[in-house]
Amino acid sequence: MFFSINRLSLIEEINKCNRIIDFKSPSPSITGISIEVSVDNLVLISTNSVISIKTCINVGEIDLIIKQPGNLLIRGKYFLDILRKMDDDIVNVSCVEENIVVLSGKKLEFSLNILDYNDFPIIAFREKGESIIVNCADLKKALNQTIISVNEYKQKIVLSGLNFSLKNDVFFITGTDGYRVSRKKINFWSSEIEEKFESNIPYKSVLEVIKLLPENGECKISIVDNYAMFIINKTVFQTSVLEGQFPDVNAVFPVDFNTTIFVDNKKFYKLISRADLPNDDNSIPVVNLILENEKIFIKSSIHQVGSYEEEFEEFELKGIDNQNISFNSKYLIDSLRSFETRMIEINLIDSKKPIVISSSEDDSLSQIILPMFSN
Amino acid sequence: MFFSINRLSLIEEINKCNRIIDFKSPSPSITGISIEVSVDNLVLISTNSVISIKTCINVGEIDLIIKQPGNLLIRGKYFLDILRKMDDDIVNVSCVEENIVVLSGKKLEFSLNILDYNDFPIIAFREKGESIIVNCADLKKALNQTIISVNEYKQKIVLSGLNFSLKNDVFFITGTDGYRVSRKKINFWSSEIEEKFESNIPYKSVLEVIKLLPENGECKISIVDNYAMFIINKTVFQTSVLEGQFPDVNAVFPVDFNTTIFVDNKKFYKLISRADLPNDDNSIPVVNLILENEKIFIKSSIHQVGSYEEEFEEFELKGIDNQNISFNSKYLIDSLRSFETRMIEINLIDSKKPIVISSSEDDSLSQIILPMFSN
Numbered sequence: 147m148f149f150s151i152n153r154l155s156l157i158e159e160i161n162k163c164n165r166i167i168d169f170k171s172p173s174p175s176i177t178g179i180s181i182e183v184s185v186d187n188l189v190l191i192s193t194n195s196v197i198s199i200k201t202c203i204n205v206g207e208i209d210l211i212i213k214q215p216g217n218l219l220i221r222g223k224y225f226l227d228i229l230r231k232m233d234d235d236i237v238n239v240s241c242v243e244e245n246i247v248v249l250s251g252k253k254l255e256f257s258l259n260i261l262d263y264n265d266f267p268i269i270a271f272r273e274k275g276e277s278i279i280v281n282c283a284d285l286k287k288a289l290n291q292t293i294i295s296v297n298e299y300k301q302k303i304v305l306s307g308l309n310f311s312l313k314n315d316v317f318f319i320t321g322t323d324g325y326r327v328s329r330k331k332i333n334f335w336s337s338e339i340e341e342k343f344e345s346n347i348p349y350k351s352v353l354e355v356i357k358l359l360p361e362n363g364e365c366k367i368s369i370v371d372n373y374a375m376f377i378i379n380k381t382v383f384q385t386s387v388l389e390g391q392f393p394d395v396n397a398v399f400p401v402d403f404n405t406t407i408f409v410d411n412k413k414f415y416k417l418i419s420r421a422d423l424p425n426d427d428n429s430i431p432v433v434n435l436i437l438e439n440e441k442i443f444i445k446s447s448i449h450q451v452g453s454y455e456e457e458f459e460e461f462e463l464k465g466i467d468n469q470n471i472s473f474n475s476k477y478l479i480d481s482l483r484s485f486e487t488r489m490i491e492i493n494l495i496d497s498k499k500p501i502v503i504s505s506s507e508d509d510s511l512s513q514i515i516l517p518m519f520s521n
Numbered sequence: 522m523f524f525s526i527n528r529l530s531l532i533e534e535i536n537k538c539n540r541i542i543d544f545k546s547p548s549p550s551i552t553g554i555s556i557e558v559s560v561d562n563l564v565l566i567s568t569n570s571v572i573s574i575k576t577c578i579n580v581g582e583i584d585l586i587i588k589q590p591g592n593l594l595i596r597g598k599y600f601l602d603i604l605r606k607m608d609d610d611i612v613n614v615s616c617v618e619e620n621i622v623v624l625s626g627k628k629l630e631f632s633l634n635i636l637d638y639n640d641f642p643i644i645a646f647r648e649k650g651e652s653i654i655v656n657c658a659d660l661k662k663a664l665n666q667t668i669i670s671v672n673e674y675k676q677k678i679v680l681s682g683l684n685f686s687l688k689n690d691v692f693f694i695t696g697t698d699g700y701r702v703s704r705k706k707i708n709f710w711s712s713e714i715e716e717k718f719e720s721n722i723p724y725k726s727v728l729e730v731i732k733l734l735p736e737n738g739e740c741k742i743s744i745v746d747n748y749a750m751f752i753i754n755k756t757v758f759q760t761s762v763l764e765g766q767f768p769d770v771n772a773v774f775p776v777d778f779n780t781t782i783f784v785d786n787k788k789f790y791k792l793i794s795r796a797d798l799p800n801d802d803n804s805i806p807v808v809n810l811i812l813e814n815e816k817i818f819i820k821s822s823i824h825q826v827g828s829y830e831e832e833f834e835e836f837e838l839k840g841i842d843n844q845n846i847s848f849n850s851k852y853l854i855d856s857l858r859s860f861e862t863r864m865i866e867i868n869l870i871d872s873k874k875p876i877v878i879s880s881s882e883d884d885s886l887s888q889i890i891l892p893m894f895s896n
Contacts (some may be wrong), residue, residue, distance in 0.1 A: 224826060227799040233791065246827070254795065254831035416608065420629065424602040451599060452621070456629035 147183055147216025147241040155208035156237065157229050159201050162381060163192035164222040166199055166354055175265035178219040185215055191269060192222065197351055198269045199358075201381040209236055218247055219261040225249070228256050271382050272375060276343060277368035278312060279336040282378065286359040287486075288319050288330040289352055291511055294480040297323040298349040304390030308352050310367070310374070311392070312343040320395055326477050327395045327514040328484065345369045346392055351385035358383055399514065400500060403493040405437065405469050408462040411490045411505075415482040417458055421446040422475040432518055433475040437494075438468055446475065471497045472518045478503075481513035522558055522591025522616040530583035531612065532604050534576050537756060538567035539597040541574055541729055550640035553594040560590055566644060567597065572726055573644045576756040584611055593622055594636040600624070603631050646757050647750060651718060652743035653687060654711040657753065661734040662861075663694050663705040664727055666886055669855040672698040673724040679765030683727050685742070685749070686767070687718040695770055701852050702770045702889040703859065720744045721767055726760035733758055774889065775870055775877060780812065780844050782867040783837040786880075789865065790857040792833055796821040797850040807893055808850040812869075813843055821850065846872045847893045853878075856888035 163179045171177055171194070182189040187204045203210050218241055225247075229237065234251030241247055241260075249256040292308055300306040300323055309320045312334075320329045347355075355376050359365065366377040369387070376383040421433040425448045436443040442461065447453035471494060482490065487507035494501050503513040538554045546552050546569070557564040562579045578585050593616055600622075604612065609626030616622055616635075624631040667683055675681040675698060684695045687709075695704045722730075730751050734740065741752040744762070751758040796808040800823045811818040817836065822828035846869060857865065862882035869876050878888040 224799045228795075228829075231791070231795045253833070254829070256827060256829045258827035259825060416606070420603075420606040423631075424599045450634060452631060452633035454603075454629070454631045458628070 147218055148214040148238070149183055149188060149210060149212045149240075150236050150238045151188075151203070151211075152209040153229055153232055153234055153237045157226065159190055159203065160222055160226050160229065162201055162358060163190050163199055164226055165357060166194050166197045167192050167222060168194045169223065173265075175219065175261050176267070177221065178261040178266060179222040179225070180217070180219050180263065180266045182217050183212055183215045185212060188212065191266075193267065193269055196348060196386050197354060198271065198384045199381065200269075200271055200384075203380070214240075216241060217263045219263040219266050220247060221258070221261060224258055228258070269384075271384055272370035272373050273368075273377065273382060275368040275370035275375075277366050277375075277377075278317065278334040278343065279364050279366050280317075280332055280334045282359045282363050282365045283361055284332055285365055286356055286361075288332050289356050289359075291484040292319050292321040292328040292330050293349070293352055293356075294484055295321040295323055295326045295328040295513075296349050296352075300324075302390070304346050304388050304392050307346045307348040307388045309392040310343070310345050310347060310369075320392070322393065322395055325474070325516050326481070327398065327512075328481075329395060329399075329512045329514075331510040343369060344392070345374050346388035346390070347374055347385060348388055354385075355383060395514075398500065399512065400493075400495055400502060403465065403495055403502070405463070405465040405467075405494040407437070407442070407492040407494070408464070408489060409492065410460065411482060411485055411488060413460055414490065414492075415479070417444055417456065418475055418478050418482065420444075420456060421454055422479060423448045423451050423454055425451050430518075431475045432472050433478065434470070434472045436470050437463075440467060469494050469497070471501065473501065473515050474518060477515045481515060484513060485511065522593055523589040523613070524558055524563060524585060524587045524615075525611050525613045526563075526578070526586075527584040528604055528607060528609055528612045532601065534565055534578065535597055535601050535604065537576055537733060538565050538574055539601055540732060541569050541572045542567050542597060543569045544598065548640075550594065550636050551642070552596065553636040553641060554597040554600070555592070555594050555638065555641045557592050558587055558590045560587060563587065566641075568642065568644055571723060571761050572729060573646065573759045574756065575644075575646055575759075578755070589615075591616060592638045594638040594641050595622060596633070596636060599633055603633070644759075646759055647745040647748050648743075648752065648757060650743040650745035650750075652741050652750075652752075653692065653709045653718065654739050654741050655692075655707055655709045657734045657738050657740050658736055659707055660740055661731055661736075663707050664731050664734075666859040667694050667696040667703040667705050668724070668727055668731075669859055670696040670698055670701045670703040670888075671724050671727075675699075677765070679721050679763050679767050682721045682723040682763045684767040685718070685720050685722060685744075695767070697768065697770055700849070700891050701856070702773065702887075703856070704770060704774075704887045704889075706885040718744060719767070720749050721763035721765070722749055722760060723763055729760075730758060770889075773875065774887065775868075775875060778840065778868040778870055778877070780838070780840040780842075780869040782812070782817070782869070783839070783864060784867065785835065786857060786860055786863060786865045788835060789867075790854065792819055792831060793850055793853050793857065795819075795831060796829055797854060798823045798826050798829060800826050805893075806850045807847050808853065809845070809847045811845050812838075815842060844869050844872070846876065848876065848890050849893060852890045856890060859888060860886065 169177050180191040189202050191200045238250045246257050247260050311318050317332045317334050368375045374387050421444050422431050434445045442458040444456045481503045487505040490505045500514045500516050544552050555566040564577050566575045607626050613625045621632050622635050686693050692707045692709050743750045749760050749762050796819050797806050809820045817833040819831045856878045862880040865880045875889045875891050
């Protein structure tokens with residue numbers, strides 16, 4: 147086994163594989179990265195109990211020259227650490243003895259112990275199947291905007307991830323923890339889907355996909371059996387999906403509102419942040435919004451800490467000028483932060499109905515928060 | 522008690538006091554910041570078991586207007602959090618009820634519970650006494666360059682801090698853990714010291730002084746009884762000092778060397794960093810430097826991880842072209858990083874004598890490392 151390759155590009159590929167590895171795994175072979183070197187390409191694979199990743203580099207790409215095929219199982223952490231400390235543009239990777247890989251540059255040589263390649267599991271990547279193609283930047287943004295409503299440790303397993311759903315040519319990504327909903331519509335420009343397409347992607351897998359997504363290019367998403375695949379260039383990211391029926395959140399989305407408040411997002415965000423009083427007890431931070439006489443009054447209080455009150459007038463109003471509603475300030479802060487638009491709309495019905503945050507500048511995103519009952 | 526003040530400047534002052542507080546202290550009053558408001562100034566005080574800090578703001582400074590004197594003991598963490606979230610340039614601070622402080626801006630009001638002022642200890646600040654004055658930037662740099670050799674958890678208490686010593690008109694700051702020594706000479710431009718001046722400042726206090734030191738201005742250092750004082754503008758930082766006799770490190774500094782290697786600091790730093798192999802066992806990383814035939818060979822190895830070897834030629838040499846010495850690579854890396862000069866000198870005697878790192882571009886700093894015995 148002998149190849150040479152561009153050092154910085156190899157760091158990037160090793161890094162992708164390393165990120166998902168569970169270094170605390172009791173089985174050392176699972177903490178390795180498998181490198182399969184054939185005559186015309188090099189395939190890196192790593193895995194954990196939920197996610198597997200495969201990335202392929204062809205001869206000629208990132209200066210890859212293969213002098214002798216072969217397989218090895220490296221310890222990615224050490225390998226990466228050493229690649230980062232090297233100065234050379236091109237590094238040589240070779241196996242002389244069975245259990246040692248040699249990384250060399252012009253004037254230096256590292257000999258690293260490796261793992262037994264035969265101990266690494268065989269992983270089936272399900273790359274064929276119905277798929278849709280989305281813009282990477284769009285997907286990244288959508289995942290960031292919807293994951294805020296997901297509680298990773300939710301008892302109801304299906305809620306501990308994001309729901310991907312394509313129905314009637316509309317593709318939604320939705321997250322909910324039962325108290326709030328984040329829903330985002332995404333454009334897709336190719337589909338082989340016949341009818342519908344639905345899957346629930348685990349929280350941790352979503353975080354990894356976010357890290358993997360570049361700012362440019364396209365991502366192919368396909369769902370086969372109990373797996374979802376995200377294919378970006380030559381990298382295949384495969385995750386098992388969550389079982390269960392995701393709730394029909396569209397049913398809870400109110401359509402008619404009594405009051406709509408139009409407000410500058412940054413200003414409103416700062417206002418609500420102030421209401422989020424510091425506290426060490428992890429008690430739920432309740433904020434009370436009172437609308438009357440064309441003014442908003444924001445109040446909050448936490449026993450042992452203190453209380454807060456502020457008057458706010460910089461908004462436009464449509465509908466009834468009389469509301470009194472309370473909610474979890476952390477939820478509202480998360481929602482406001484997910485909007486990139488200048489203005490947002492706070493849509494209210496009454497003190498017992500969900501509030502909906504949206505923006506007419508970008509109607510693809512909606513955030514719903516259930517109110518809290520307080521005195 | 523009623524005053525108004527510039528918000529951002531107050532944040533800075535509260536921050537200085539907050540940093541030293543031990544929020545885990547079982548006594549809640551010690552976790553507070555005492556604010557003494559008299560007719561013409563405002564004094565903030567906080568303390569922990571080793572360090573006390575006092576900062577004084579006069580009427581007129583940072584927009585301070587005092588309307589009514591009084592005392593209070595605030596919970597600095599909450600106070601700071603709220604000040605940071607406010608938008609107003611000027612904030613009003615007042616006590617209406619006994620156990621509540623009100624922080625208000627133009628349109629908002631925070632009411633915060635406070636602690637009982639009478640529970641706060643009376644702290645004596647020893648501001649008078651023999652003192653020297655140094656440049657703040659010089660002191661900050663010197664502390665950063667010497668603290669690298671201090672082991673906070675050293676069993677020999679006197680070594681768990683930095684030694685400040687003025688003798689024969691030369692002021693040295695020295696740190697050592699018994700295996701290495703960092704020594705820095707500092708210029709001072711005023712002294713009322715009659716004979717000598719010596720004190721050992723605890724590790725944690727040094728870290729806090731580093732944070733406190735601004736880039737400009739001067740710092741007055743004085744030592745009274747078992748306390749050292751650092752006075753920067755109107756802020757007094759007082760720390761108890763370490764007892765015991767600091768070793769005479771000047772005695773171990775070799776003067777005559779057999780070999781001096783002149784090398785680019787950045788290049789040599791990268792070289793030694795590579796020799797510092799990754800490992801999870803916290804075993805001591807030994808690096809071996811061999812000088813022969815006008816070449817340097819750097820070698821290292823860690824069982825279970827692997828080995829490394831590199832050839833290095835970019836240096837100038839004075840003296841004997843034949844050395845073989847081993848040392849702790851972490852120590853050498855720390856030393857190299859402490860130099861801001863372009864070139865450095867590695868001074869060697871033989872494999873059993875300490876190596877000295879210095880730079881003719883700045884002779885105020887010396888770093889000594891004891892060699893390790895290896896095969």
